[in-house]
Amino acid sequence: MKIQQIYTKCLAQGAYYISSEGEVAIIDPLREVGDYLDMAKQEGANIKYVFETHFHADFVSGHLDLAQKTGAQIVYGQTAEPNFPAHIAKDGEKFRIGKLQLQAIHTPGHTMESTCYLLYDEQQKPIAIFTGDTLFLGDVGRPDLAQKAAHLSQEDLAGILYDSLYKKILPLPDDIVVYPAHGAGSACGKNMIDATQDTLGNQKKTNYALNQPNKQAFVQAVTEGLTAPPAYFSLNVALNKQGSQSVDAVLAQSAKALSAQEFENILQSQKATVLDVRHADTFCKGFIPEAINIGLAGDFAPWVGTILQDVQTPLLLVAEENQVEEAIIRLSRVGFDYVLGYLAGGVAAWQKAGKPLSSIKRISAEDFAGQKTDTAILDVRKQGEYEKQHLQHAKHLPLADIHAWSKNLDKIKPYTLHCQGGYRSMIATSFLHKQGFQNLQEIAGGFASLAKTNLPLSKANSCAL
Numbered sequence: 001m002k003i004q005q006i007y008t009k010c011l012a013q014g015a016y017y018i019s020s021e022g023e024v025a026i027i028d029p030l031r032e033v034g035d036y037l038d039m040a041k042q043e044g045a046n047i048k049y050v051f052e053t054h055f056h057a058d059f060v061s062g063h064l065d066l067a068q069k070t071g072a073q074i075v076y077g078q079t080a081e082p083n084f085p086a087h088i089a090k091d092g093e094k095f096r097i098g099k100l101q102l103q104a105i106h107t108p109g110h111t112m113e114s115t116c117y118l119l120y121d122e123q124q125k126p127i128a129i130f131t132g133d134t135l136f137l138g139d140v141g142r143p144d145l146a147q148k149a150a151h152l153s154q155e156d157l158a159g160i161l162y163d164s165l166y167k168k169i170l171p172l173p174d175d176i177v178v179y180p181a182h183g184a185g186s187a188c189g190k191n192m193i194d195a196t197q198d199t200l201g202n203q204k205k206t207n208y209a210l211n212q213p214n215k216q217a218f219v220q221a222v223t224e225g226l227t228a229p230p231a232y233f234s235l236n237v238a239l240n241k242q243g244s245q246s247v248d249a250v251l252a253q254s255a256k257a258l259s260a261q262e263f264e265n266i267l268q269s270q271k272a273t274v275l276d277v278r279h280a281d282t283f284c285k286g287f288i289p290e291a292i293n294i295g296l297a298g299d300f301a302p303w304v305g306t307i308l309q310d311v312q313t314p315l316l317l318v319a320e321e322n323q324v325e326e327a328i329i330r331l332s333r334v335g336f337d338y339v340l341g342y343l344a345g346g347v348a349a350w351q352k353a354g355k356p357l358s359s360i361k362r363i364s365a366e367d368f369a370g371q372k373t374d375t376a377i378l379d380v381r382k383q384g385e386y387e388k389q390h391l392q393h394a395k396h397l398p399l400a401d402i403h404a405w406s407k408n409l410d411k412i413k414p415y416t417l418h419c420q421g422g423y424r425s426m427i428a429t430s431f432l433h434k435q436g437f438q439n440l441q442e443i444a445g446g447f448a449s450l451a452k453t454n455l456p457l458s459k460a461n462s463c464a465l
Contacts, residue, residue, distance in 0.1 A: 001100060001121065002043075003128060005179060006035060007196055010299050011059055011333060012185035014196055016130055018119065020098025025049040026072070027117060027130050028181050029062040031333050032247040036066060047072045049095060051102065053132025053181055054114040055080070055240045057145050057233035058188055058302065060335045065246045077115025078106040083242045089115065105168055107134040109161020110141030110188075112152075116169065118176075128177040129200065134161070135169060136180045138193035140209040144226055145188075145233060154226070158219040162212075170210060174201025185299060187230055187306075227400065232305035232334060239311070239335050250332045255324060256341035258316075260353035263343045267316055272340055273308065276318040277327045280426035284442070286347055286357040288318060293430040296323055298423040301334045306400055307431060311335035317342035360429055361441040365449035368416065368441075375414040380428045381447065385420060390447070392456040399424045402431055411437050418443035418450060 004017040008030060016027040017039055024040050024047045040047050047070040050063045054077070063074050064084060074086040075095065089095075089104035099122040107116050110133045119128040133141035143157035152160075178200050184192045191208065204210050212218035258266065266272055274291035276283050277300070283293040294303050296319075305311075317339055319327050324342050331339060343350060351357060363371075379386055379394040386396045397405045399419070409415070415437065419425040422444050429442040443450060451457060 001098075003119070003179075004039070005196060006030075007183070008333075009185075010330070011301055012183045012192075012299075013059055014179065014181055014183065016179060018097060018100065018102070019043060019045050020100045020122075022046060023048045023096075023098045025051060025095070025097045025102060026066060027051045028053055028056070028132065029066055031060045031062045031065070031244070032329055033062040033066040033069065036062075037069065040070075046070070048097060049073050049075055049102075051075045051095075051117055051130075052080075052240075053077070053116065053130065053134070054111045055082075055237045056133075056181075057229070057237050058182075058186060058305075059333050060236055060239050060244055062247075063240075064243050068246075075104070077104055077113050079108070080113035080115075081241075094120075105129075107131075107161075107164035107168055109143055109157055109164045110134055111146040112160075114141070114164075118172070126173060126176055128179060129169070129172065130179045130181075131169070132181045133188050134164060135178060135203070135207075136182060136186075136189045136192045137178065137195050137198050137203065138207055139189040139191040140165065140207075140222055142189055142226055142229070143222060145229055145237075154223050155219050158222050159215055161222070162215045162218045165210065166218075169200070170204065172200055174199060174204065176200045178203055185302075187233075187302065190225060230302070230306045230400070231309040232311055235311045236305075236335050244335070245337070247329060247332050250337050250339075251325065251328055254328045254337070254339035254341070257344035258341040259344060260350045260355055263316060263341070263350070264355065266340050270314050270340065272314040272316045274316050274318060275304070275308075275327075276430075277323055278318065278320060280362070280422055280442075281444070283426065283430070284360040284362040286351070286359055287430075288343075288347070288350060289356060289358045290434045291318060291358075291430065292434055293426050295423060295426070296327060296330070300327075301330045303399075303424070303427060304331060304336060305334045307402070307427060308336065309403070312338055315339045318346060319343075320346065358433065360426070360433060362422075362426075362444050363441055364444055365453050368443055368450070369453035369455050373414065373416075375416045375441070378415055378417045378428070379447070380417060380419050380424050385447075389451070390458050391450060392458055394418075399428050402428055406432060406435060409437070411435070412439065414439040414441075416441050416443065419446045421446045421448055 091106035101120040144154035276291040377394040380399040
């Protein structure tokens with residue numbers, strides 16, 4: 001028996017590989033399926049099933065490609081209606097993988113088709129549960145992502161989720177290992193911890209959602225403080241439900257080297273968005289006018305989805321030569337398949353062709369502390385980060401909400417942006433630059449560096465830790 005979690009940190013996503021006696025089940029696979037195929041080949045095993053816990057909103061799954069390449073059967077939970085052949089499991093139905101069994105437990109609430117899979121070992125003892133977005137570590141799935149499709153309010157869905165958790169999951173043995181689909185950093189929950197697996201017994205003790213006195217209290221607790229989901233979530237659900245092309249096909253059509261002139265022609269004729277995936281330190285010194293910087297070194301794909309929003313946005317890539325394929329694959333994970341090509345030779349080739357570059361002023365925290373300026377300070381971190389501690393005069397404007405708050409800023413006034421370390425603030429600054437803001441500067445090292453200067457800070461809020 002083998003249980004392996006394949007965790008993709010930049011997506012905070014966990015897929016699972018389960019094998020026994022030459023048979024394999026994959027749960028919630030990423031869109032690129034090569035790793036699963038290689039693992040099965042190394043074991044001399046056959047992938048028998050691809051189990052999906054629900055129609056994912058934050059990434060595009062590899063279920064169809066994996067099934068086409070292996071002959072595996074795709075399995076969804078009760079009430080799922082995919083637009084392709086799949087087995088719709090009844091609540092309680094069991095599936096054999098070698099000497100193991102996986103039992104489908106229909107747990108609606110996060111979405112109406114949401115299903116957990118309970119794993120039984122060779123002695124028919126339940127040993128692990130793969131909870132998808134129904135139960136996270138420290139949290140539960142947000143109940144507001146399926147309301148349009150289900151014609152239910154988030155309160156209705158939260159009540160349904162309560163019944164699923166309290167009647168079907170909590171009665172299970174404490175020693176069962178919980179394997180969720182996401183960890184800390186995912187937008188599918190609001191209170192996830194850093195761990196990627198835990199016992200159910202410990203979650204019963206520590207998870208706030210599993211310690212509510214009644215359904216009403218649960219509904220209030222899990223719906224409180226929810227922010228609007230990223231715009232691309234609904235588009236990813238549609239791709240997972242309808243089907244999408246393989247990553248191989250996406251790479252073949254997207255990895256086109258373009259000369260500076262070809263790049264510019266496409267930029268002008270197709271009104272494409274220039275996505276520069278280089279490090280912020282490099283980007284700020286010289287970039288193609290109106291490019292948005294979302295570096296590969298951070299939570300790339302989720303921020304692409306949040307900032308660009310529409311998966312059909314035509315994109316032109318600026319990247320280091322060894323970053324191109326990785327960028328295309330990571331874009332495809334969240335459904336951004338319309339990459340029209342990349343700039344061969346990078347910014348140096350653009351500059352050599354005599355074409356203009358823009359730049360952004362990036363200064364150290366020490367230099368900023370010594371500046372005498374009336375600039376407005378914009379803190380683009382998350383709410384919890386800001387509440388923990390911030391510059392006394394900083395205005396809190398989270399990056400995730402930039403499409404809304406940027407409309408209310410004066411494009412003439414000076415602004416200084418920072419996040420925690422400099423990744424998100426360069427995303428925000430490049431976005432504002434594209435919108436026509438010119439009097440901008442950004443802090444290298446973010447709040448982590450600012451906190452070491454003599455600038456006045458708010459008092460640390462221990463309750464926000």
